Amino acid sequence: MDDSPDRPLDGPLARERSHLAASRSALRAMREDVEALDISDVTANWVNAAVLERQIEERIKALADLSDTPLFFGRLDYLHAPGAGPAAGAEEAHPQSAAAYQSLHVGRRHVHDADGDPMVVDWRAPVSQPFYRASKKDPMDVALRRRFGYTGGELTAYEDEHLSDPAEAPVTSRLLQQEIERPRVGPMRDIVATIQPEQDEIVRAGLGGTVCVQGGPGTGKTAVGLHRVAYLLYAHRERLARTGTLVIGPNRSFLHYIEQVLPALGELTVHQATVDDLVAHVAVRAADDPAAAVVKGDARMAEVLRRALYSHVGTPAEPVVVVRGSRRWRVPAYEVAELVRELLDRGIRYGAARDALPQRIAHAVLVQMERAGEAPDDRVQNAVARSTAVKAAVKAVWPAADPAKLVLRLLADAGFLAAHADGVLTEDEQKAILWVRPARSVKSAKWSPADAVLIDEAADLIERTPSLGHVVLDEAQDLSPMQYRAVGRRCTTGSATVLGDLAQGTTPWATRSWPEALAHLGKDGAVVEELTAGFRVPTDVIAYASRLLPHIAPGLAPVASIRENPGLFEVRTTGAGTADVVAACRELLRREGSVGLIAADARVPELADALTVAGVGHLGPGEETTQAARLTLVPASLAKGLEYDYVVLDEPRAVVDGEPDEGTGLRRLYVCLTRAVSGLIVTHATALPEQLTAA
Structure with a gap:
């Protein structure tokens, strides 16, 4: 590794700095070329011009050179030129010389010079894969892998691994450790320079299949999911441009924390949302008690809703009589009933079947017309389908349905609920959800979040929910079966990446089994991968938190930290x-990096007042930390998914007692204990939970 101040001016580091400067100039030229495009004479109308202009704007943003972000972070020297190079159709697919391919710089985006030769190769390109996968056992034709160290955007060091040299023993990368342990202020950053082989396998998994990642704290599962989106957009850009991608997180604070990762990788079009955003059919103004929320979140509610909806379909009591000129055409009630039964047996959506019924009745009329010697065409059939008699018959037999009104009646009318929940929900369960x-x-109505999910289910029974090409679902362990169904509807014809940790489930309906959860999602054929190597949480911290695992998730293996620095604990x-809590915060603020003060929700107001009185500035979850404001006061209920260099955890017993039951409280405590990247101070005046003190 070379980071000494007495390097020769023409040495490897100087040459790499020169290549970095040239690459930045080439990227600037690429951006200027796009900015100079004249589209005034290449579009047929203003709509096409607007679309093209937006695409150009997105391309310009994607080519931005972030001054404090390394343009490349590695280099591969191949023993032989990698044949065909990058995948055909990708941005790098243009003729290059073999020599240009033998030494490749790997970075966040592709950069080429004026002749079209690559100066930086996108980390997602197939030719870059050995940077993450090559090893002494399988060098993948790589002679040398070089990693670079940066301060801000300045290249300051490099480190070489001679993978094809049997005489050189494998060594732990010091630069890799430094990058993993680097203090973090601000939103979550990408891990593109530090992706490990087991993570890379998940990132590059194909678009066709769904992948579920079980990962303990600090294993990088969130980052893996986001980098998987970036990879899929690179490998399947045209398809996903048509079908769309979506990242789903547990709350707004979490989404704000991760929102800069994909733009830093050049991907600007991925939408982010919470499950509540997806099902926002009504204004949510209330909260259920745990017993009601558990029943409403149960997958059996889907059957109750289906029964309630189709109970509106009736049996015709009278024939349909259509008047056309001087003729009257009569469709008997039994024949209309047969048409209704056929549509029910097909199992299509309620609304689609209702739309099809007028045409079925009209077709029956046209059959009679043809038998009488007439020659009606499609226009006649459409006119019959729109006639007053047919409309009235359809309204009586198959009335229009409103999803919110359907759920309202179920929750407000005990008799209606009992009729359709019979044999599905017990009497006590019915009482629990009745208003x-x-x-x-x-x-x-004062709708709850669980009510909104029920309305979304009802809406899908009536009209099919549009499907996206790929959905990333993070912190999935906290979803109810009905919430899984809501997400699954958004990727029925696409795939998903499901991320979570069974040990961190903190809702009364938290997931206990990934196969069961994936079945609710509609992806029961998904592959479940487990990440057990911890990159974020220090050894002493994760070992202390893992004391809770036998009590909250006895089947899970504890995370094994690979951090060389044991951290502060x-x-x-x-x-x-x-x-004393304020004093601990002051102590940690004297160190470099972000600080989180995590406490039971009920303790947050008192601690906020204490910090204010002491003159210690602090932020709330979701507010971006800066060098001037590095302390965040975090309620325990919002800590999931967030991370800080240093954490003060106030009163673990209060965190446990703040939940409805001890099991949920211990899982909440496990989450709070594992938010620290470099150090953790646990402060307590009351006794610690016995699960932490037991040997």
Whole structure:
């Protein structure tokens, strides 16, 4: 590794710096070429011009050179030129010399010179894969792998591995460790320079299949999911441009924390949302008690909704009589009933079947017309389908349905619920979800998040939900079966990447088994991968938190930290009040990096006041940390998915007691204990949970 101040001016580091400067100039030229495009005479109309202009704007943004982000982070020297090079059709697929391919710089995006030869190769290109996968055992035709160290955007060091040299023993990369342990201020950053082989296998998995990643704290599962999106957009850009991609997170704070990762990789078109955003058919103004939420989130509610919806389909009591000029055409009630049964037996959506019924009745009329010697065409059939008699018959037999009104009636009408939940929900379960004070209208109803999911299910029974090409679902362990179904509807014809940790489930309906969860998602054929190598949480911290695993997820293996730095870890008994907690925060703020003060939700107001009185500035979850504001006060309920260089965890017993039951409380505590990247101080005046103190 070379990072000494006395390097020769013409040495390897100087040459690499020269290549970096030339690559930045080439990227700037690529951007200027796009900015100079004249589209005034290449589009047929203003709509096409607007679309093309937007595409050009996105391309310009994607070619931005971020001054504090390394343009390339590695280099591969091949023993032989890699034959065909990058995949055909990709951005790098143009003629190059063999010599140009023997030494390749790997970076966040492709950069080429004026002749079209690559100066930086996209990390997602097949030719870059050995940077992540090559080893002494399988060098993949790579003679040398070089990693680069940066300070800001300045190249300051390099480190070489001679993979094809049997005499050189494998060594742990110091630069890799430094990058993993680098203090973090601000939103989550990409891990493109530090992706490990087991992570790369998941990132590059094909688009056709769904992948579920079980990963403990610090294993990088969120980053893997985001980099998988970036890879799929590279490998299948045209297809996903048509079908769309979506990242689903647990809350707005989490989405804000991860929102810069994909843009840093040059991907600007991926949408982000919470499950609540997906099902926002009504305004949510209430919360269910745990018992009601568990029943409403149960997959059996889908059958209750289906029964309730199709109970509206009736049996015709009268024939349909259509008047055309001087003739009257009569479709008997039994024949209409047969048409209704045929549509029910087909199992198509309620709304699609209702739309098809007028045409079926009209067709029966046309058959009679043809038998009478007439020659009606499609226009006649459409006119019959739109006739008053047919419309009235359809309205009586197959009335229009509103999903919110359907759910409203189920929750407000005990008799209606009982009729359609019979044999599905017990009487106690029915009582648990019935509203004590029934609302009179959809607008006046106080809907809960679980109610909104039920409405989404009902809406899909009526009209099919559009499917996306790929969905990433993070922190999936906290979803109810009905929420899984809501997400699954968004990728029925696409695939998904499911990310989670069974040990971090903190809802009353938290996932206990990935196969069961994937079945609710509609992806029961998905592959489940487990990440057990911890890159983020220090050894002493994860070992302490893992004391809880036998009590919260006995089947899971603890995370094995690969961090060389053991990190700071202390458990401090404090006096009553908040003075010692504030002092611990001050202590950690003297170090480099972000600091999180995590506490039971009920303790947050008191701690906020104490920090303010002490003159210690602090942010709330979702607010971006800066060098001037590095302390975030985090309620335990919002800690999931977030990370800080240093954490002060206040009163573990209060975190456990703040949940409805001890099991959920211990899982919440496990989450809070594993948010630290470099150090953790646990402060407590009351006794610690016995699960932490037991040997």
